[in-house]
Amino acid sequence: MINVIDLNFLGSPETIAAYLIPTSAGPVLIETGPYSTFPYLKKGVEDLGYSLSDIKHVLITHIHLDHAGAAWAMAELGATVYLHPFGYKHMHDPSKLVESARRIYKEEMDRLWSDIKGIPEDKLRIVAHEEVLTFGDTNIQAWYTPGHAVHHIAWQIGDELIAGDVAGVKIGTGPVVPPCPPPDINIEDWKASISLLQSLSLKKVYLSHFGEISKVEDHWLELEKVLTDWAAWMYPHYKNQTPYAELVPLFQQYVKGQLEAAGVTGLHLTKYDHANPVWMSVTGLLRYWKKKEEREKSIQK
Numbered sequence: 001m002i003n004v005i006d007l008n009f010l011g012s013p014e015t016i017a018a019y020l021i022p023t024s025a026g027p028v029l030i031e032t033g034p035y036s037t038f039p040y041l042k043k044g045v046e047d048l049g050y051s052l053s054d055i056k057h058v059l060i061t062h063i064h065l066d067h068a069g070a071a072w073a074m075a076e077l078g079a080t081v082y083l084h085p086f087g088y089k090h091m092h093d094p095s096k097l098v099e100s101a102r103r104i105y106k107e108e109m110d111r112l113w114s115d116i117k118g119i120p121e122d123k124l125r126i127v128a129h130e131e132v133l134t135f136g137d138t139n140i141q142a143w144y145t146p147g148h149a150v151h152h153i154a155w156q157i158g159d160e161l162i163a164g165d166v167a168g169v170k171i172g173t174g175p176v177v178p179p180c181p182p183p184d185i186n187i188e189d190w191k192a193s194i195s196l197l198q199s200l201s202l203k204k205v206y207l208s209h210f211g212e213i214s215k216v217e218d219h220w221l222e223l224e225k226v227l228t229d230w231a232a233w234m235y236p237h238y239k240n241q242t243p244y245a246e247l248v249p250l251f252q253q254y255v256k257g258q259l260e261a262a263g264v265t266g267l268h269l270t271k272y273d274h275a276n277p278v279w280m281s282v283t284g285l286l287r288y289w290k291k292k293e294e295r296e297k298s299i300q301k
Contacts, residue, residue: 002160002204004211005044007037009066010112012267014171014210015274016066019162020048020055025136029079030059030155030162031208034069036114041070053077057135059127061164062152063087064181065101065113067208072116075123082133084144085126086151091119104182104280127153145197147190148179154193159203166193168223169209169276175262176219177255177272178227179209180281185288187231194220209275226258234285244282252278 002019009016018041019030027050033041042052052074059082060068071081071091083091090097094116102109127133129144141156145166155162170176178190197205198220205213213219233254237247255278259269 002157002162002206003048004206005041005048006210007033007040007044009033009037010274012271012274015271017206017208017210018044019206020045020050021135021138021140021157022048023136023138025138026057027055028057028059028135028138028140029055029074031061031067031164032058032070032074033067034065034113035073035116036069036112038070038073038114055079057082057133059083059133059140059153059155059162060087061154061162061166061208062149063090063097064149064165065097065116067164069113069116072119075119076117080123080125081119082125082127082142084151084153088124088126091124092121093118100183143196143200145193146184147186147193149184150186150189151184152193154197156200156202159201160206161197161200161202161204162206163197164208166190166197167205167207167213167219168226169272170207170213170219171210171271171275172268174259174264174268174272176223176226177259177276178223178230178281179276180230180284180288182280182284182287185284186291187227187288190227191224194224210271230255230281231285231288234282235289238286238289244286247286248279248282251282255281 005018006013007016016033018033021028045052056079058074058079075081098116127142131142133140143154145152145154148165152166154166165179168176168178202216205216
């Protein structure tokens with residue numbers, strides 16, 4: 001059984017989730033959320049009949065702070081953290097990760113994410129693509145799924161998947177949207193990852209933002225459609241060098257229109273903004289087109 005723990009990020013339910021899986025060898029945690037929501041993680045684990053110190057294995061989909069920002073605190077309590085090799089050095093020494101995040105979030109950094117500390121090497125465990133981890137009676141398979149981040153892993157348990165951000169953001173009855181923050185957005189890689197996950201014939205997918213998806217094939221199709229749409233919308237602005245200060249509100253209004261057309265208003269709209277700040281996708285998609293253009297020029301040479 002996969003148990004959803006609502007981390008109540010910024011006081012908003014259904015915004016960031018962690019997942020607890022009971023096994024015969026003890027509970028396994030997938031995602032920790034940021035350290036700013038650690039009290040909610042603790043309460044959620046205790047509500048399921050465990051303590052945080054019972055958790056000896058923590059799997060993260062990727063190292064972004066809304067997914068793995070509290071991994072260090074779980075390691076301090078004795079857990080081993082399982083992750084992609086590209087994320088290893090940043091979890092061991094998060095100084096560059098913190099520096100990059102602080103440039104993005106500025107004075108909001110501490111309020112959003114709180115403390116971030118390094119994890120000792122003996123508490124980090126690199127996982128290979130397609131590797132199967134066995135915890136008692138439960139097997140969990142790792143699928144490398146780049147596109148949102150180069151260091152992204154989706155975790156399969158039977159015919160269910162805890163998908164991190166490769167499966168997008170969908171809150172309640174709202175539409176699915178792709179989180180596209182810098183620096184690693186790659187549309188082609190993301191579509192390849194979607195194709196890989198489609199091939200698994202999954203019955204359920206669990207999102208970090210937020211919760212359970214049962215109409216899995218419809219979800220993948222909608223995600224790919226919106227991902228293509230957002231990238232296409234951004235391209236002429238990239239080519240025309242639309243000033244960033246003008247571009248952000250233009251894209252925010254475009255996405256808001258899409259969400260409102262799907263019935264997302266009020267608090268529901270706020271949850272989407274907390275889970276996936278649209279302004280970050282402006283930076284990510286502009287960077288994607290720049291890197292794509294550079295790659296194509298390099299090939300032509």
